[in-house]
Amino acid sequence: MTFQYFVPHPYSKAFLELMTRWDRIIAGFAVFIGVYSLFHLHWTRIRRKAAGWGYSIFVFLGAFITIAFGLYNGGEAFWHDKKEGTMFDWLFLYIQVPAGATIFSILAFFMASAAYRTFRARTVESTVLLLAAIIVMLGRVPVGALISQYIPLAADWIMGVPNMAAKRGILLGVSLGAIATSIKIILGVERQYLGGGD
Amino acid sequence: MQRLLNIDRRIIFAAVGLAVIASLIIKFSLPVPASPPVQRIYDKIESLPVGAHLLISFDYDPSSKEELQPMALALLHHSFRKGLKVIGMTHNPSGTGLAEQAMNSVASLYQKKYKEDYVFLGYKPGGASLIMNMGEDIHTAFLKDFYGNDTTMLPALEGVESLKDIDYLIDLAAGVTIETWIAFGKEKYQFEMGAGCTAVIGPDMYPYLDSRQINGLMAGLKGAAEYETLAECKAQAFKGMLPQSVTHCLVVLFVLFGNVVFFISGGFRSKRRQSR
Numbered sequence: 266m267t268f269q270y271f272v273p274h275p276y277s278k279a280f281l282e283l284m285t286r287w288d289r290i291i292a293g294f295a296v297f298i299g300v301y302s303l304f305h306l307h308w309t310r311i312r313r314k315a316a317g318w319g320y321s322i323f324v325f326l327g328a329f330i331t332i333a334f335g336l337y338n339g340g341e342a343f344w345h346d347k348k349e350g351t352m353f354d355w356l357f358l359y360i361q362v363p364a365g366a367t368i369f370s371i372l373a374f375f376m377a378s379a380a381y382r383t384f385r386a387r388t389v390e391s392t393v394l395l396l397a398a399i400i401v402m403l404g405r406v407p408v409g410a411l412i413s414q415y416i417p418l419a420a421d422w423i424m425g426v427p428n429m430a431a432k433r434g435i436l437l438g439v440s441l442g443a444i445a446t447s448i449k450i451i452l453g454v455e456r457q458y459l460g461g462g463d
Numbered sequence: 464m465q466r467l468l469n470i471d472r473r474i475i476f477a478a479v480g481l482a483v484i485a486s487l488i489i490k491f492s493l494p495v496p497a498s499p500p501v502q503r504i505y506d507k508i509e510s511l512p513v514g515a516h517l518l519i520s521f522d523y524d525p526s527s528k529e530e531l532q533p534m535a536l537a538l539l540h541h542s543f544r545k546g547l548k549v550i551g552m553t554h555n556p557s558g559t560g561l562a563e564q565a566m567n568s569v570a571s572l573y574q575k576k577y578k579e580d581y582v583f584l585g586y587k588p589g590g591a592s593l594i595m596n597m598g599e600d601i602h603t604a605f606l607k608d609f610y611g612n613d614t615t616m617l618p619a620l621e622g623v624e625s626l627k628d629i630d631y632l633i634d635l636a637a638g639v640t641i642e643t644w645i646a647f648g649k650e651k652y653q654f655e656m657g658a659g660c661t662a663v664i665g666p667d668m669y670p671y672l673d674s675r676q677i678n679g680l681m682a683g684l685k686g687a688a689e690y691e692t693l694a695e696c697k698a699q700a701f702k703g704m705l706p707q708s709v710t711h712c713l714v715v716l717f718v719l720f721g722n723v724v725f726f727i728s729g730g731f732r733s734k735r736r737q738s739r
Contacts, residue, residue, distance in 0.1 A: 285596040289589035346611035365525030407493035408708035429669040
């Protein structure tokens, strides 16, 4: 694929298309491994009566009910094209969507509590972090501009200069690390992913 | 003082809850001016001719819906009003329902017809390899659309053989797909790209914005509200600016209060002594 990236010959293009198709077929099968892994984990928790094992029952209930309605496909079976307005759609719209939104909204409460407890001006560094957080928090909502026109500008500067510099550094570090690890895997130096000891 | 520093978190939860409810009951308006990265996405779509192809990748699921679905709706309002051909797809299996709902609901407002004015290709696994496949041939990457129609027979895809034929692509992402689109799509197949993301991953996108790998960025609910204002379709995100503003102010007040109590209690001096 790396070779193809630099050689746009029809043969290499055809080969890339073939390879990407195979990759997507393999990726499709990965879902079965994911489902097996999830069910195995929660079945073990139920069997061992581990803390909170009752929640694992809901994993099976949710999964089986959704899979059953997905396969039923409004009475037309799953091998036909997806029917609209089925129970499967209802489960998605009225259970998964509100549940996801609820979990997301709960974050605001925990973030408020965590910010109160952790944002303390204990050192010079933490004071700088505290000030930056306050400016960005106010600058990222319209009320910041009402307090002062400079708050959104300062927030944009923090995001566009110090934040970006740090992110770029992290990005470069992570990318170089990924390249180094990939080369080690390709050359057989790194074999831990196979489950070996070294 | 120590009791104030270790205030019961349920009191904070109650204060946040009350602030959100109050901001929803008491109606007041806040100006939402567009930031330059959001303005650039709007300007790009505004500059596209009628019939140009816009690809929107709905790469999010219900857990990020509150931030990204308003962006999708505002973009669709603008695109359909401009007469663009909209192509939808997703890298997220849970994103199909949201994408389908957004496209069909906005299209019906502008009397746009499926297959002719817009198509939804649905979900395919693969991530990077799917993008590469689309870059070579979009019809082999998606043999059929979400509803089982042959993609070579769809009028909305006329003139689109690969990603090179896309006039503008916007990735609405709650994960790493923006980087994937840039690395495996935009850089190789040379198309213009913008992005929308959750506020959490917004800071990670600034290097790409600065290098012009994405021409614009909508980050979080504020990004969506800015786009709604520009596209003159103020809705959910714009309304959401009130509770979000009030909650941010409340958190800032909590933080300031906590620090005042911390200083009065002498915590700062004792911590400084400890660090020496």
